[in-house]
Amino acid sequence: MNEVCEARPMIGNEAIARGAWEAGVKVAAAYPGTPSTEILEYMGSYPSEDLHAQWSTNEKVACDVAIGASFEGVRAMTAMKHVGLNVASDALLSQSYIGVNGGLVLVVCDDPGIHSSQNEQDTRIFCQLAGVPVLEPADAQEALEFVKRAFDLSEQFDTPVVLRSTTRLCHTRSLVRTGERLEREPVGFLEDPQKNVMIPANARRRHPKLLERMNALKQHFDDPEWSRLEKGDPKFGVVTVGPVYTYVKEVLPGATILKLSSSFPLPEKTLREFCESMDRVFVVEELEPVIETAMQSMGLQVEGKELFPRIDEFSPEIVRQGFEKAGLLEVDENREEWEIQPMIRPPVLCAGCPHTTSYMALRALEARVAGDIGCYTLAAVEPLRAIDTTVAMGSSIANALGMAKAGCETKPIVATIGDSTFLHSGIPPLIDAVYNQANITVLLLDNQIVAMTGGQDHPGTGKTLRGEETVRIDYAEMAKACGVKWVRTIDSYDVAAMFKNLREAVDYPGVSMLISNRPCVLDPVKIKGEPLRIDAASCTGCQSCMNLGCPALSWSGEFHEGHNKVRIDPLACIGCTLCAQVCPTDCIRPVLQEAA
Amino acid sequence: MTPSNTIAADPIPEPGITPGTGSQQKEPVNVLIVGVGGQGVIMVSKVLARLCQKSGFQVKQSEIHGMAKRGGAVFSHVRFGEQVWSPTIPAGKADILLALEWAEGLRWLRYLNPRKGTFICDTQRIVPPFACRNRKMGAEQTYARETPSVIFERVPNGYAIDASRMAEELGNIRVANTLLLGLLSTALEFSREEWQSVITEFVPPKTRELNRQAFLLGRNWVEKAIQEPGLPSEENTEKVFFDPQARPRIELEITESWCKGCDICVKMCPERCLRLNEGLVAELSDPEACTGCRVCEWLCPDFAIKLHLHPVQGNC
Ligand SMILES: Cc1ncc(C[n+]2csc(CCOP(=O)(O)OP(=O)(O)O)c2C)c(N)n1
Ligand code: SF4
Ligand code: SF4
Numbered sequence: 001m002n003e004v005c006e007a008r009p010m011i012g013n014e015a016i017a018r019g020a021w022e023a024g025v026k027v028a029a030a031y032p033g034t035p036s037t038e039i040l041e042y043m044g045s046y047p048s049e050d051l052h053a054q055w056s057t058n059e060k061v062a063c064d065v066a067i068g069a070s071f072e073g074v075r076a077m078t079a080m081k082h083v084g085l086n087v088a089s090d091a092l093l094s095q096s097y098i099g100v101n102g103g104l105v106l107v108v109c110d111d112p113g114i115h116s117s118q119n120e121q122d123t124r125i126f127c128q129l130a131g132v133p134v135l136e137p138a139d140a141q142e143a144l145e146f147v148k149r150a151f152d153l154s155e156q157f158d159t160p161v162v163l164r165s166t167t168r169l170c171h172t173r174s175l176v177r178t179g180e181r182l183e184r185e186p187v188g189f190l191e192d193p194q195k196n197v198m199i200p201a202n203a204r205r206r207h208p209k210l211l212e213r214m215n216a217l218k219q220h221f222d223d224p225e226w227s228r229l230e231k232g233d234p235k236f237g238v239v240t241v242g243p244v245y246t247y248v249k250e251v252l253p254g255a256t257i258l259k260l261s262s263s264f265p266l267p268e269k270t271l272r273e274f275c276e277s278m279d280r281v282f283v284v285e286e287l288e289p290v291i292e293t294a295m296q297s298m299g300l301q302v303e304g305k306e307l308f309p310r311i312d313e314f315s316p317e318i319v320r321q322g323f324e325k326a327g328l329l330e331v332d333e334n335r336e337e338w339e340i341q342p343m344i345r346p347p348v349l350c351a352g353c354p355h356t357t358s359y360m361a362l363r364a365l366e367a368r369v370a371g372d373i374g375c376y377t378l379a380a381v382e383p384l385r386a387i388d389t390t391v392a393m394g395s396s397i398a399n400a401l402g403m404a405k406a407g408c409e410t411k412p413i414v415a416t417i418g419d420s421t422f423l424h425s426g427i428p429p430l431i432d433a434v435y436n437q438a439n440i441t442v443l444l445l446d447n448q449i450v451a452m453t454g455g456q457d458h459p460g461t462g463k464t465l466r467g468e469e470t471v472r473i474d475y476a477e478m479a480k481a482c483g484v485k486w487v488r489t490i491d492s493y494d495v496a497a498m499f500k501n502l503r504e505a506v507d508y509p510g511v512s513m514l515i516s517n518r519p520c521v522l523d524p525v526k527i528k529g530e531p532l533r534i535d536a537a538s539c540t541g542c543q544s545c546m547n548l549g550c551p552a553l554s555w556s557g558e559f560h561e562g563h564n565k566v567r568i569d570p571l572a573c574i575g576c577t578l579c580a581q582v583c584p585t586d587c588i589r590p591v592l593q594e595a596a
Numbered sequence: 597m598t599p600s601n602t603i604a605a606d607p608i609p610e611p612g613i614t615p616g617t618g619s620q621q622k623e624p625v626n627v628l629i630v631g632v633g634g635q636g637v638i639m640v641s642k643v644l645a646r647l648c649q650k651s652g653f654q655v656k657q658s659e660i661h662g663m664a665k666r667g668g669a670v671f672s673h674v675r676f677g678e679q680v681w682s683p684t685i686p687a688g689k690a691d692i693l694l695a696l697e698w699a700e701g702l703r704w705l706r707y708l709n710p711r712k713g714t715f716i717c718d719t720q721r722i723v724p725p726f727a728c729r730n731r732k733m734g735a736e737q738t739y740a741r742e743t744p745s746v747i748f749e750r751v752p753n754g755y756a757i758d759a760s761r762m763a764e765e766l767g768n769i770r771v772a773n774t775l776l777l778g779l780l781s782t783a784l785e786f787s788r789e790e791w792q793s794v795i796t797e798f799v800p801p802k803t804r805e806l807n808r809q810a811f812l813l814g815r816n817w818v819e820k821a822i823q824e825p826g827l828p829s830e831e832n833t834e835k836v837f838f839d840p841q842a843r844p845r846i847e848l849e850i851t852e853s854w855c856k857g858c859d860i861c862v863k864m865c866p867e868r869c870l871r872l873n874e875g876l877v878a879e880l881s882d883p884e885a886c887t888g889c890r891v892c893e894w895l896c897p898d899f900a901i902k903l904h905l906h907p908v909q910g911n912c
Contacts (some may be wrong), residue, residue: 009645009649009655009657031741052714104831115660139656139683140733145871167682168658168683169658169661171658171660172656172657172658172683173642173645173655173656173657174654174655174656174657174683175649175654175655175839185859212699223661241685246681246682246683247681247682250681250682250686251680251686253681298686315684316682316684316685316686317687320686322906332688335687335688335706335709335710336688336705336706336708336750337706338702338705338706340703340705340740340742341740342699342700342702342703342740342742343724343738343739343740344698344726345668345699345726345727346726347633347666347667347669347725348666348667348668348724348725348726349666350666350667363868364863370633372735375666377668382729383729384723431777489668489785539888540890540891541889542889542890542891543731543866543867543887544864544866544887544891546725546728547866548868549725550725551667551724551725553725553728554723554724554725554727554728554737555723555728555737559734559838561733561890561905562734562838562842562843562844562886563731563733563887563888563889564728564735564890571769579602584864584891584895586893
């Protein structure tokens with residue numbers, strides 16, 4: 001796949017990986033997270049002689065791995081979703097003082113519009129806090145080029161560099177011209193404790209260096225190679241950056257535009273000159289008013305967030321409406337309004353999802369459930385509706401511990417956490433719970449994969465990013481080593497065992513851990529067993545099975561005493577038998593058995 | 597479709613963002629492809645994007661996945677032409693809206709160009725569990741009510757086809773996408789051979805022949821649809837066997853002295869509207885939620901629960 005100097009369609013994430021490969025990256029590490037996940041998957045498609053690509057247990061670990069490689073003088077990269085930077089920030093904020101030996105780039109992918117996240121924080125503010133420059137490509141071609149430039153910049157200015165992408169850029173496919181890989185001679189480790197060891201005395205010396213560096217970068221970004229002036233309508237000007245540039249071009253193809261490559265630090269001279277020649281200047285940027293506020297503090301008159309919202313993903317319509325409000329465009333009358341409510345279609349757990357049983361049992365148990373992040377978060381809504389809280393990855397166990405220590409909860413307290421999330425950040429709170437002798441139950445949902453992000457391997461699957469066999473973590477042994485005395489593993493498809501063991505687990509005074517184990521039905525292999533069928537004559541329409549929320553179940557159009565009877569879609573059903581196990585009239589059976 | 601309905605643009609090969617005013621350029625062609633997670637929206641849009649790219653157009657194909665896999669709504673924007681800026685199609689600017697599922701087609705109608713857009717939709721209905729939530733006697737699904745004829749009164753060009761059933765009859769419901777590509781092919785100016793060679797790249801070798809048949813079936817269907825307007829079926833209207841007006845009043849009689857507090861009814865009630873009171877006797881804690889399904893009546897080992905359905909006066 002590594003032909004050189006040709007053009008082919010790539011999604012932004014593939015272009016980022018390609019850029020990193022061309023830049024000569026030797027080590028790449030990441031923890032999955034939408035929309036960044038594919039970057040490392042694509043890195044893993046390059047030969048292992050060229051680079052080491054790995055899944056790490058969390059974003060901080062991944063960032064530290066990249067930092068370690070940079071210390072050794074090779075180019076290194078880590079990629080994460082926006083909230084991943086919260087986890088990795090501890091390392092980044094110190095590394096910013098240290099700088100780099102081999103180029104170090106963090107690709108951070110924001111999710112404006114919250115397509116698949118818990119918030120829509122703006123990474124650029126983190127970059128200001130850390131004092132690291134941030135580059136913002138507008139499309140896949142630029143993404144490839146900016147990654148390469150980010151590495152040069154990193155080495156030239158002795159700084160980690162952030163490349164900010166967004167969901168839209170990550171997942172838009174367009175034609176990309178590729179180049180060749182630059183093989184670099186490794187520099188080797190540079191022994192320099194004053195630079196590399198952040199004790200207070202050294203950190204005090206490094207901090208002014210960081211400020212000097214920011215200044216130097218500010219001037220460097222004034223170089224015309226870092227911004228593009230497109231002359232058009234002389235009456236007003238638009239300052240923009242990243243994918244939003246394409247929306248501006250879409251709605252105002254003839255505008256005068258200053259397209260920046262970086263939103264921090266800003267090229268002050270360039271911006272001043274641009275504003276001088278204009279009556280009105282607009283800043284169009286997605287999420288926070290980062291450029292706008294900085295320009296205002298330079299004393300420049302700009303319009304921004306009063307026209308273009310601070311929340312949600314931008315689109316050509318939203319940008320258009322902003323310019324309509326500003327009086328620069330006529331209101332578009334050519335819109336058709338449709339008063340159609342086709343019904344909402346929220347994402348649901350898959351037919352046969354092994355998480356289903358756990359939440360069915362928890363709801364019946366009337367437990368207080370501290371939830372976590374993964375596919376299983378979908379059990380927070382009807383019909384399972386069995387999750388009381390969801391904060392951030394790995395929060396569940398410590399949230400449960402806090403609930404227990406509050407001392408006023410009458411319900412049994414259960415933390416539910418996925419296998420990957422447990423490895424990401426669930427182990428320290430588990431130890432905390434044991435150490436502080438809390439009376440809680442941890443329900444570990446081991447579906448043997450990172451399902452939410454599309455099926456990645458992790459230390460519990462026994463496979464590496466490149467699919468090679470490796471050590472496999474044993475959760476039961478680990479829990480015991482952490483001091484948990486009550487540990488049991490059950491089959492997620494055994495409804496009776498789930499009810500029985502969960503009841504025993506919550507009755508146990510202290511920390512208990514129940515491991516619910518079954519592979520995800522989508523990944524790594526799609527599971528499709530013989531479908532079940534409902535004997536319409538015996539179905540009383542009691543809706544017990546519908547309480548599972550299985551998408552293979554819907555109403556058949558027949559009634560019993562006014563109650564809708566249920567049917568199973570044979571294409572969607574995977575034959576997990578959960579519905580059959582809960583059916584009070586025993587009318588759900590395998591198709592095969594019926595035929596016999 | 598008549599040639600005047602086909603959409604064309606001239607090819608230019610330069611990828612990526614290039615400076616320029618762009619004000620003189622022709623508008624790109626916009627195709628919005630929508631459906632439900634797992635249906636193959638992405639495959640359909642990849643075929644189209646590949647075809648456009650092979651023909652020398654600049655193409656942008658943009659989709660949101662993540663939650664999509666789990667049965668949610670999926671959509672993919674494909675834009676091609678001389679110069680494509682935004683990766684997403686502005687509302688009201690889609691030349692073609694291709695929907696793999698009926699309600700999803702309706703969801704995106706505001707993206708369709710109200711003057712010249714073409715709406716192509718599979719009439720198959722994928723009913724999410726969410727639409728079967730009302731537990732009242734005689735409750736209806738909350739699936740979209742609009743039928744093809746209602747929609748066709750308002751869209752410039754519309755095609756509703758039972759592609760999934762036709763694919764099933766052909767031998768595999770999964771080739772419904774290729775069948776729809778056959779329909780789509782008549783609305784865009786690429787040759788039949790070009791379409792078929794790209795589709796071949798994307799389907800497993802074993803299913804090539806089946807996909808070829810599906811593609812031609814869809815393509816030929818359009819010709820028939822033009823000759824016999826008003827083809828779409830009205831099968832979308834649901835039959836109701838229970839008159840919701842005749843909903844009886846539900847009374848749950850619990851004989852306290854027979855109840856030994858075994859908790860079976862409480863745990864098995866699908867509406868979770870029973871509980872054990874302080875004296876460990878079952879009681880109806882949420883009478884509003886009780887649907888009269890009789891599960892508790894049947895499961896009580898001591899026959900302590902009896903359900904009465906009282907016809908509402910004047911209704912039956
Ligand atoms: C800090 C952070 N990193 C990454 C993510 C993205 N993410 C959401 S859930 C998840 C993993 C879930 O895996 P697991 O706990 O095994 O549950 P599953 O989806 O397999 O059910 C990830 C990586 C996130 N939300 N926050
Ligand atoms: S992808 Fe796997 S874990 Fe996620 S809902 Fe589907 S079966 Fe469950
Ligand atoms: S067996 Fe029942 S619960 Fe399992 S996938 Fe099939 S319909 Fe759904």
